[in-house]
Amino acid sequence: MKIRILLLAGGQSGEHEVSLNSAKSILSNLPEDRFEVTPVVITKHGKWLSLPESQQALTAGQAESGGEMLLSAASVAGEYNVVFPVLHGPMGEDGTVQGFLTLAGIPYVGSGVLGSAVCMDKIMTKQALAAAGIPQVPWVALSRSEWKKDPEQVIQKAESLGFPVFVKPANMGSSVGISKAKHADELQQALDLAFHYDRRVILEAMTREKPREVEVGILGNDDPQASVVGELSFDSDFYDYQTKYTDGLAQMHIPARIPEEVQRQIQECALKAFKALDCAGLARVDFFYLPESGELYLNELNTMPGFTRTSMYPKLWEASGVGYSELVTRLVELALEER
Ligand code: ADP
Ligand code: MG
Ligand code: MG
Ligand code: K
Secondary structure, three states, rough: OOEEEEEEEEEOOOOOOHHHHHHHHHHHOOOOOOEEEEEEEEOOOOEOOOHHHHHHHHHHOOOOOOOEEEHHHHHHHHHEEEEEOOOOOOOOOOOHHHHEEEOOOOEEEOHHHHHOOOOHEEEHHHHHHHHOOOOOOOOOEHHOOOOOOOOHHHHHHHHHHOOOOEEEEEEOOOOOOOEEEHHHHHHHHHHHHHHHHEEEEEEEOOOOOOOEEEEEEEEEEOOOOEEEEEEEOOOOOOOHHHHHOOOOEEEOOOOOOOHHHHHHHHHHHHHHHHHHHOOOEEEEEEEEEEEEOEEEEEEEEEEOOOOOOOHHHHHHHOOOOHHHHHHHHEEEEEEHHOO
C-alpha cells in the first residue's frame, strides 16, 4: 500500500509564498510508486483550504481567503499516514503546527514541538547553544516593556555590545524586521521595527568585518549526518529580505570556499547544536566565518529551510550525493521511524 502524505503549505508567516514554491517542488518529486501526496494550503489567515481550493492556491502561488477552522482540519489530517509541514516561520515552523499534529497522533516530517520552538526563538536558541558551549556573537535580550519604560538603559545595553548592532525580533525569519543600527540614533527606528513584530527582541554584536555566510544541511534523527558546507555571497550590506528573494542578488557556492579543516569544524558544531536543541529530521545550520582570524560563530538553525529545487538545503544534499527525490523520501521515512 502507498504511504498517504499530507503536504501542508502556505501558512500565516511572511514566508507564505516561499512555502508554496517549496511545496510545488516536493509535489513533483515524491516518487509516485511509493507515495500518494495530497497538498493542503493554509491561508494567510490560518484557515485550511479544501483540496480543490488548495490546487488553485498552488497555481496562483498564494492563498488569502477561504478555508476551514483548525477543528475541521484535525479530521482532514487524520486520514493520512504522515504530514509534511513545509511551512516556514511563525505558526508553522515554531512548534504550533507540530503541537497540533502531536495531539492528533499523526507522525510528521521534521522537529517536534521543543526543537521547533527553540530554533524559532533567537533568544532561546542563543541560551541553549551557550549552555552547549557553542561559539556565538555577544548578544542581549530586550522586552517591549523595558524599551517603553527605560529607553536609556536599552541604549546602554546596545553600547555595551558596541555599534553597529543587529536588531532582530526574537521570533521571525527571512530577515523580516531585522536592521543594522550603526549608531545610537539609528537604534530607535530599528527597535520600533523589531518590536512591531515581537514582544521580545535580540540585539547582537556584529563581527568586526562583514562575515562570510556558510551553511550546512543536517539529515537524520538520533544519528544525524552533515552535508557538505555551502556559502552565500552578495553585495548588499547584509543578507536582507530583498537579497534573499530577488533573483541574481545572491550567489550560492557549493562547496564553500573554505579550508577543509573549517568545513569539518562547521559540520561537527552543527551536529552538536542539532542534538543539543532536540532537532529531528532536518535542519539547515547557518554560521558566520571570518577567514582572517578563523573565528566561527553559529548564527541560527532553521528547522524547515527553503525547499525548492534551487534552495540551499536540497542543493547541499545533492552535492553530498543525495538527490532531491531521495531526500524527500528519506525525510518521510525518518518521520515514520520508531524512536
Ligand atoms: P533570519 O532568521 O531572518 O534569517 P538571521 O539572524 O539569519 O535572521 O539574520 C539575517 C541576516 O542578517 C544574516 O544572514 C546576516 O547577513 C545578517 N546578520 C544577522 N546577524 C548578524 C551579526 N550578528 N553579524 C553580522 N551579520 C548579521
Ligand atoms: Mg532564520
Ligand atoms: Mg538566517
Ligand atoms: K531559526
